[in-house]
Amino acid sequence: xxxxxxHDVTKRxxxxxxxxxxxxxxxxxxxxxxxxxxxxxGKSTFLKLLLRLDVPTRGQxxxxxxxxxxxxxxxxxxxxxxxxxxxxDHHLLAQRTVYDNVAVPLRVMGMTERDVARRVRAALSRVGxxxxxxxxxxxxxxxxxxxxxxxxAVVNRPRVLLADEPTGNLDPELSRDIMRLFExxxxxxxxxxxASHQRELIAAMGKPIIELSHGAMSRPxxxxxAETTR
Amino acid sequence: xxxxxxxATDPWGALxxxxxxxxxxGIGRWLRDHRRVARDSLIHVSQRIGTSLLVWLLIGIAxxxxxxxxLLQTNLALISDRWExxxxxxxxxxxxxxxxxxxxxxxxxxxxxxxxxxxxxTADAALIEFRKFSGVNDALVQLDRNPLPALLRIVxxxxxxxxxxxxxxxxxxxxxxxxxxxxxxxxxxxxxAMTGVVRRLGWVLAVTFALGAVLVTAxxxxxxxxxxxxxxxxxxxxxxxxxxxxRPFLYFGLxxxxxxxxxxxxxISATIAFLEAPLSTLLGSYGxxxxxxxxxxxxxxxxxxxxxxxxxxxxxxxxxxxxxDLEVI
Numbered sequence: 001x002x003x004x005x006x007h008d009v010t011k012r013x014x015x016x017x018x019x020x021x022x023x024x025x026x027x028x029x030x031x032x033x034x035x036x037x038x039x040x041x042g043k044s045t046f047l048k049l050l051l052r053l054d055v056p057t058r059g060q061x062x063x064x065x066x067x068x069x070x071x072x073x074x075x076x077x078x079x080x081x082x083x084x085x086x087x088x089d090h091h092l093l094a095q096r097t098v099y100d101n102v103a104v105p106l107r108v109m110g111m112t113e114r115d116v117a118r119r120v121r122a123a124l125s126r127v128g129x130x131x132x133x134x135x136x137x138x139x140x141x142x143x144x145x146x147x148x149x150x151x152x153a154v155v156n157r158p159r160v161l162l163a164d165e166p167t168g169n170l171d172p173e174l175s176r177d178i179m180r181l182f183e184x185x186x187x188x189x190x191x192x193x194x195a196s197h198q199r200e201l202i203a204a205m206g207k208p209i210i211e212l213s214h215g216a217m218s219r220p221x222x223x224x225x226a227e228t229t230r
Numbered sequence: 231x232x233x234x235x236x237x238a239t240d241p242w243g244a245l246x247x248x249x250x251x252x253x254x255x256g257i258g259r260w261l262r263d264h265r266r267v268a269r270d271s272l273i274h275v276s277q278r279i280g281t282s283l284l285v286w287l288l289i290g291i292a293x294x295x296x297x298x299x300x301l302l303q304t305n306l307a308l309i310s311d312r313w314e315x316x317x318x319x320x321x322x323x324x325x326x327x328x329x330x331x332x333x334x335x336x337x338x339x340x341x342x343x344x345x346x347x348x349x350x351x352t353a354d355a356a357l358i359e360f361r362k363f364s365g366v367n368d369a370l371v372q373l374d375r376n377p378l379p380a381l382l383r384i385v386x387x388x389x390x391x392x393x394x395x396x397x398x399x400x401x402x403x404x405x406x407x408x409x410x411x412x413x414x415x416x417x418x419x420x421x422x423a424m425t426g427v428v429r430r431l432g433w434v435l436a437v438t439f440a441l442g443a444v445l446v447t448a449x450x451x452x453x454x455x456x457x458x459x460x461x462x463x464x465x466x467x468x469x470x471x472x473x474x475x476x477r478p479f480l481y482f483g484l485x486x487x488x489x490x491x492x493x494x495x496x497x498i499s500a501t502i503a504f505l506e507a508p509l510s511t512l513l514g515s516y517g518x519x520x521x522x523x524x525x526x527x528x529x530x531x532x533x534x535x536x537x538x539x540x541x542x543x544x545x546x547x548x549x550x551x552x553x554x555d556l557e558v559i
Contacts, residue, residue, distance in 0.1 A: 051467070053558050066241035074471075081469035082242040093461050104461075105468035107266075110259035156468070159242060 001065055002026035003191055004050065004160065009059035011045050011215075019045040020056070021215040027193060029159075032186040034202040035195040037212035043195035046212070047162045050193070051083055052076050063160075081109055084153030084190075088165035090145045092137040098124070098148055099133040105156040123155040127181065143174040150178070154185055161185055163194040167201065175201050264477070271481035274454070275489075282489065285450045289490020292443040293537055294497040296436035301498065301525075303432055305509075306425040319399055320412045321382040325353070327407040332380045335405065339382075344390045344398065351381040379409060440540055447486050447544025448551075451479050455552045466558045475556075476549045480542055487541020491534035498533075499525050 004027040011020040020042045027033055035043045048054045049061060052068050060067050063079075071079060092101050102123055106116045124130040127147040129140075137145055146166060153161055163182065167175035179194075179201065186192045196202050202209060211218045275282050323331055329352070336348045351359075356378040386395060399411045455462070462475055502525060 053467075063241040068241060071241075077469040077471045077474075079241060079469070080467065083469075085467060091460070091464055091467070093464060096461075104464055107263075108465055108468050108470040108474060110263050112262065152468075 001062075003029040003064060005060075005062040006049075007060040007062070009049065009056045009061060011042070011049065011054070012057040018215050020049075020212075023059070023215075023217055025210060025217065027191055029191055030186065030189045032183065032192040032205075032207045033194070034205070034207055034209045035193065035212060036197060036199060036202060036209055037218075039197065041212040042215040043197075043212055044164050045215075047085070047164050047193070047195055050160070050162055051085055052079055081105070081156060082159045084156070084158035084161040086146070086149050086153045086161070086163040086166045088168040090137070090149040092145055092148055092152075094137055096136070097133065098129065098135050098137065098140070101137065101148055102133075102151045102155050104152060109156060119155055120151075123151040126154070126184075127151045142169050143177070146170065146174075146178060147181070150181060154190070158190065160191045160193070163192070163196075165196055166194060167196065167198060172201070176204075179205055263474070267477045268481050271478050272485060274478075275482060275485045281450070282486070285446060285486045286489035286493045288446045289443045289487060289537060289541070290493025290497055292439040292446070293490055293494030293533060293540075294501075296432050296439050297494060297529075297533055298498055298501060299428055299432035299435060301502070301529075303425055303428040306428060318386060318413075319384040319395065319402070321384065321402050321408060322410040322412070323353075323380045323382070324407050324409045325377060325379050326375070327380065327409075329353075329380075331407045332382060335382055335402070335408075339384060339398070339402070342398065344386050344394050346385040346387050348385070349383040351383065353378050353380045356381060440536075443487070443490060443537070443540040444544040444547065447483050447541045448548040450486060451482050451545040451548040452552060454482055455479060455548060459556070462553070462556060463558050466556060472553065475553060476546075479549045480545045483541040483543070483545025483548075484538050485541070487537040487539065487544075488534055489537075490541065491537025494537065495525060495530050495533050 006023050006025050009020055009023040010018065012018045023046070035046055037043055045054070049056055052071060055069050059069075061069055068079060093104070099120055102120045103116050106119055111119070121130060121133070124133055127150055129144060129147055129151065132140060132144065137148065140148065146169075150163075150166070153163075161182070166182075167178050170178065175198065182192050182194060183205070194202070321335065332350045332352060336350050339345055340348050353376045357376050360378060384398070386398070395413060399413055402408055402411045465475055
């Protein structure tokens, strides 16, 4: 059994538009996979379904064998506490310091401030921004802001790390740095799924790629790659 | 050991088995979170002191009006309770009437089956009392005779009906030396009717202003929610429960309500202080030794509790409205 399995997943919006069509794919624990495709191909919807921010119109999404589509609302928070998410526009809190931004998931989980401090500093150290913990996000560069977003996504040691266009605003050198950072998390056993339209960048990573086109899979992971999703 | 983990709804196996240590840790985490949220909310409220003062004053006014009416009603009830609550008749004898007339009427009517008791206030006793309350002693000394009549205060039994009362009054009016007979039931009935009106008016105002206080709090909390939407979205994204997201706003509501309770108590205290002297004079003019009911500790605590409750209700209303359909990203 794979860690994450999508079976015949279709997402149709109220206006009739189909964001995803009959997607079936599996992700092994500790794998790193890229989702690519043109704008509007369904990459973001795919990630939203995995985060349980939305539910498919049809199909099953199994996480460790549990169909999260049927997860009761009361269990969704606990499910999300084990997921990490990174976005192109970071979603950092402008009025909070770097430290407080990264601490949000831990405080939500009810950790003591001592544990919060230990984990936040470890995460900031991991992304190389420990010395900037007292600054506000606006005092950081775009690349640094993205690193803070990543630190927040991994601070609670999630089982799965999802990223939606995490290098969309960055120059090629910074983009490679960020991708290498994601790779480090994969190496310690986190399942990483990254949606990106930067084909050259993801091709250079040598990881499995799933290509979406108009909501359908046009290239399943591993078909043309040396790597599989493992 | 019973387990909370339900394989069908717990993909990560994250929900811990229920045991005493886990339960205690959960309670500890819950208390810790409440402490932190309460502290942060208090800081938030105090950092926006201008807005907070305005909200406190609005809630204070909303609480003070019905609470003030409640106090007024309590005082009116106090007067009617302390006043002879049984029907009574006052009999004024002619000025200068035979001093024995009062005693003989008292002795005669005390035997009546409907009479509970009769108090005789002689003209001399009435003059002494009048001197004490009126403060016009010098003027009275100038008079060559006592201008006040003797008074018989007749208290009737509870089961006396109006017809029996009128009959006794007629018998008294027919007696020589009797100047005026007054059935006091009317005054008492007026006080009691006024108390009833004030009580009902108090309820109407209480409901109306409570609704106002809830809406004021709801609006303030709604503004606070709007200013923190981005943070709430992030919280929901990283797995915050609805209760966790709602909690700071409930504390806002609580602090707004408690502050409103204090403001209301201050307004009422100021009003009581302002009215105390004329109110005492008014009560004194009825010859009653009544201390006006004011703002005591129990009333203050009740006002705080009411304010806090209304504040939390307003916050719940705003949070339910705004957070139920919060889009995460």
